[in-house]
Amino acid sequence: MYTPPHFREDDIALLHETIRRIAFGTLVTLGPDGLVASHVPMLLDAEKGTHGTLTGHLAKANIQTKTEASNIEALAIFQGPDAYITPNWYATKQEHGKVVPTWNYVAVHAYGQISFFEDTERLRDQVSRLTDKHEAENAEPWAVNDAPENFVQSHLKGIIGFEIPITRIDGKWKLSQNRPAEDKKGVMSGLDSRDGADAAISSVTRERLQS
Template sequence: MYTPRAFAIDDLSQLHELILATRLAILVTHGEQGLQASHVPVLLHREQGPNGTLYGHLAKANPQWKDLRDGAEAMLIFPGLDAYVSPGFYPSKAEHGKVVPTWNYVAVHAYGHAETFSDGGRLLDIVSTLTDRHEAGRAQPWSVDDAPADYIDGMLKAIVGFAIPIDRLEGKRKLSQNRSAEDIAGVREGLAASPDINDQTLAHLMR
């Protein structure tokens, strides 16, 4: 990921928080079948390894898991908020007109080599923890225990788990840091006035 120094995120706790805030990651590998990508929810265990370890699963019918099994390096993309930045947001547009559109965004890339497994106990732990995480806050949260045990056992046989100790992390927070204070304020105000909730949230990150 191209990351000018002004946009780089180096703090491990901040990188972890951005990973945890992403509900669906993008798993990218390159193996015998070329580039492959899958959209997957993952769990972060911060305490495992110097950078943490990511856990998830793929359908056994998805050939990408074989890239992980065969030792291909994996990249997990955690896309955060993004917003189009109009040149009209910049006060400097009226001064010299030398402005162009751009995007503000936040993203984290994690790299590592995976262990794959089909052990039912480990898979159940991943599926249950993911479910509990995303059901939290609902009035009547669904639990894996709500389904018949033999049905869950059958579903677990159809997936392959993975654990990816994070070898390296890249984080980028592009929030107009390369602009003047006046232009930054203009972008923040422009996004805050947008009807789009993502634009409004990203404006809040710029404060």
Template sequence: MYTPRAFALDDLPEIQQLIQHTRLAQVVTFGEQGLQASHLPLLLNPDEGPNGTLYGHLAKANPQWRDLHNGSDALVIFAGADAYISPAFYPAKAEHGKVVPTWNYIAVHAYGKAEVFTDAERLLKLVSALTERHESGRAQPWAVSDAPADYIDGMLKAIVGFALPIDRLIGKRKLSQNRSAADMAGVREGLTASQDVRDQTLARFIPKEPV
């Protein structure tokens, strides 16, 4: 990911927080069938390895798991908030007109090689942890144990788990830090005034001072 210095995010705890706040990641590999990508919910153990370890699973019918099994390098993309930035947001537009549209966004790329596993006990622990994470906010959370045991056993036979120690991380926060403080304030105000909740979300990340 091209990351100019002004947009680089190097703080490991902050990067890991962004990973944990991203509900669906994109796992990209290259193998015998060329490039493959899957959209997956993942778990991060931040304390396992120097950058943390990612856990997830693929359907056994999904051939991408073979790339992981064969030692393919994996790229995992965590896309955060994003928004179109109109030149109309910038006070500089009225001053000299030398402005163009751009896109602001937050993203993390994680790289590594995965270990694949099919052990039923380990898979059950993984899917239970994933379920607990996404059910925890509900008034009556559903648990894997709510389903018949023989049904869950059959479902576990249909998936392949993986653990991916993160070898390298690239974090990027493109938030108009290369503009003046006035232009950054204009971006923040413009996004806050938008009717789109995605724009409003990104507005909260715009810093007050340029890099």
């Protein structure tokens, strides 16, 4: 990922927090038939490995699980809030007109070697933790144990778990940091004017530009 210095984010705690908040990522690997990508929820264990470890699971039928090669490099992409930025928001448009549209966004890329596992208890633990995390805000959280045991076991047989110890992690917070002060104000005001449609990117933009 191209990350100019003014957009680069190296704070590991913030990168981990962002992965956890986004939760749903794109898993990319290079197999014998070329690049393959899957869109899956993942868990992060920040204490395991140099930069943390990602875990998740895929359907056994997924071609991404079929490669027999070892030391497969994987890339997990977590895309945060984003928004189109119109040049009309820039004060410099009125001064010289030398402005163009852009797209602002937050993204985290995590790299590492992926390994797969089929151990039933390990899969059950991974699926249970993933479920508990995303059910936590519900008034009556659903748990894996709420389903009949034979039903749970049949579903566990249809998936394969994966683990990625992160060897490199890149963060990009492209939020108009490279613009003049008055243009930054225009971007913040413009995002705020979109009736909540860009509330997430507006919040993170204001936090970054005013820090």
